[in-house]
Amino acid sequence: MKRSDLIPVMLLLPVLGFVAVQAMHTRAITATTQAASLAPASRVHKKHSASHTMESAASIGESSDDNSTLDYDVDMKTRDVIDIRRRIQLGENGTYIGEILGERDSALARWPERLTTPVRVWVGSGPEIAGWDPSYPERVRDAFDQWANLGIPVKFTFVRDSTDADVHVSWIDHFDSPISGKTIWARDGKWWIVTANITLALHHNAGELLDSKAVRAIALHEVGHLLGLDHTADTANIMTARVRVRDLSEADRATMKLLYSLPPGSVK
Numbered sequence: 001m002k003r004s005d006l007i008p009v010m011l012l013l014p015v016l017g018f019v020a021v022q023a024m025h026t027r028a029i030t031a032t033t034q035a036a037s038l039a040p041a042s043r044v045h046k047k048h049s050a051s052h053t054m055e056s057a058a059s060i061g062e063s064s065d066d067n068s069t070l071d072y073d074v075d076m077k078t079r080d081v082i083d084i085r086r087r088i089q090l091g092e093n094g095t096y097i098g099e100i101l102g103e104r105d106s107a108l109a110r111w112p113e114r115l116t117t118p119v120r121v122w123v124g125s126g127p128e129i130a131g132w133d134p135s136y137p138e139r140v141r142d143a144f145d146q147w148a149n150l151g152i153p154v155k156f157t158f159v160r161d162s163t164d165a166d167v168h169v170s171w172i173d174h175f176d177s178p179i180s181g182k183t184i185w186a187r188d189g190k191w192w193i194v195t196a197n198i199t200l201a202l203h204h205n206a207g208e209l210l211d212s213k214a215v216r217a218i219a220l221h222e223v224g225h226l227l228g229l230d231h232t233a234d235t236a237n238i239m240t241a242r243v244r245v246r247d248l249s250e251a252d253r254a255t256m257k258l259l260y261s262l263p264p265g266s267v268k
């Protein structure tokens with residue numbers, strides 16, 4: 001039985017490029033760390049205050065379930081940082097890994113290998129929300145598959161029971177701030193992501209209904225966060241802060257593949 005720190009990170013997707021409204025990018029990363037048990041069958045409830053947002057500070061609550069990912073922990077004492085830096089240098093052409101390292105204080109976070117034990121994803125529905133489209137859960141599942149099909153060592157399986165899931169996707173009418181999606185993930189002390197939750201809005205916070213292509217694009221963006229990507233300035237990519245494209249770019253694909261060829265943690 002191991003104990004590790006769980007550090008939740010909240011990533012917010014601001015206004016989509018599909019709507020005309022422009023807004024400041026909002027992004028919040030929690031700075032709080034608390035010890036939490038990862039013992040099997042345990043359930044930990046923690047509250048963290050988000051800080052470092054440009055527009056507002058939000059309080060988030062995070063609950064994390066145990067999973068079996070710690071079996072893949074890297075022994076941090078034997079991590080060869082110089083070798084990891086060399087591999088980044090060799091592979092960074094055509095990627096935005098440098099921007100991610102800049103945003104994360106030179107640290108990478110990712111899921112451990114989950115091919116034999118796929119990440120369990122529960123996708124909720126929101127028929128009570130105005131503008132709900134019954135095809136949305138399938139669009140979200142497709143967003144997960146788009147990333148997984150890149151050949152990264154993470155597979156997803158979609159479960160009916162939310163209590164059995166590593167990842168939850170839920171829906172709201174709109175956020176109170178100018179964002180359209182939000183991802184909160186938690187990592188352990190070795191930068192392995194262990195759990196994540198995505199919230200998707202059906203409307204921009206100014207009231208416009210997001211169309212189905214926009215919802216899918218937001219889902220692609222948020223699943224990118226869930227897997228460990230951060231923002232890039234290039235608006236040709238799905239991981240730009242204000243999403244303007246609807247599909248993964250070559251740089252999105254290359255960055256994800258490079259991330260999953262590297263161990264997580266600091267490369268300082």
Ligand SMILES: [Zn+2]
Pocket residue numbers: 011012013014221225231240241
């Ligand atoms: Zn984002």
